[in-house]
Structure formats: C-alpha cells, structure tokens
Amino acid sequence: MVTKLEPKTEGTSGACSVCGSNVTWVEKSWQGKTSLTLRNSSDQKAHNVKSGDSWICSTGNDFAGYTQSVASKAIENKVVWNEVGELSEDEQQLVGGLERVRDVAKGVTSRHHPELSDNSTTFGQINNANMGHLLALMKIKAIKDSV
Numbered sequence: 001m002v003t004k005l006e007p008k009t010e011g012t013s014g015a016c017s018v019c020g021s022n023v024t025w026v027e028k029s030w031q032g033k034t035s036l037t038l039r040n041s042s043d044q045k046a047h048n049v050k051s052g053d054s055w056i057c058s059t060g061n062d063f064a065g066y067t068q069s070v071a072s073k074a075i076e077n078k079v080v081w082n083e084v085g086e087l088s089e090d091e092q093q094l095v096g097g098l099e100r101v102r103d104v105a106k107g108v109t110s111r112h113h114p115e116l117s118d119n120s121t122t123f124g125q126i127n128n129a130n131m132g133h134l135l136a137l138m139k140i141k142a143i144k145d146s147v
Contacts, residue, residue: 008036016047019057023047101138105130 006012013024022041027034038047040058049058087095106118109127116123 010036013041016057021047021057101131101134105134
C-alpha cells in the first residue's frame with residue numbers, strides 16, 4: 001500500500017504521507033480473515049484503491065494524482081452457441097412476439113425516462129423490468145381470453 005501510518009493498530013489516525021488526507025486504521029473481516037485497512041476518516045471509505053498493478057490513494061470520490069479511466073482492453077468470454085436450424089412456424093411466431101415485446105418495452109422506457117441514454121446500464125435495467133412486466137401482463141390477458 002502507498003500509505004505509511006504508524007503504529008499500525010486499530011484506531012490510529014493521522015495524515016497520509018502521500019496525499020495528506022486524514023486516515024484511520026480499521027479492522028475488517030473478509031472471507032474469515034481479519035486484517036487492518038486504512039479508511040478515510042471523513043467517510044470511512046477505503047483509502048487505498050487498486051489501480052492496475054499498484055495501489056493509489058483515494059480521497060472521497062477523487063484519486064490523489066490520478067484520473068479515472070476506461071479499461072484499455074475489453075475482456076471477451078467465449079460462449080458456445082448451438083445452431084438452431086430452420087424455425088418452425090410456432091417458433092417464428094414466438095420470435096416475432098419477443099421482438100415486438102422488446103420494441104414496446106423500449107418505447108415505454110424511452111417515454112418515461114427521456115433523460116437516459118439508450119445504451120446506459122440504468123436504461124437497460126429499466127427496459128428489462130418493463131419487458132418482464134409486459135410478459136406478465138400478456139400471460140394474464142391470455143388466461144383471461146381463454147376463459
């Protein structure tokens with residue numbers, strides 16, 4: 001870690017020798033192991049943050065001497081997909097229904113949350129929930145129509 005603060009005992013507070021922020025040694029338990037970690041005295045968040053192969057000081061939402069950056073290399077997992085071949089008439093109808101539900105959910109999400117980018121995680125989560133609601137409503141309608 002980048003910060004030297006002695007003595008390394010729980011409750012010891014002082015200024016970080018790197019960034020000058022007030023920090024405190026705090027005991028934490030993780031996966032059955034107990035260790036001491038430095039926390040920012042102001043908000044009790046972790047003071048040291050891993051950046052690549054090294055540790056840096058975090059000062060609240062900022063990093064001392066560093067700026068937040070996007071990962072330079074995207075990790076892609078290999079997924080094995082089975083060929084489905086030609087779709088039956090029923091499968092084509094189901095796929096068409098799925099595409100329609102996606103389109104309707106996106107329209108609803110866009111209307112209710114115009115401030116969100118269509119590519120944001122939050123938009124995707126809300127859109128996914130809307131798709132689930134639409135599918136549940138479709139089931140209720142199908143049951144009602146069959147009675």
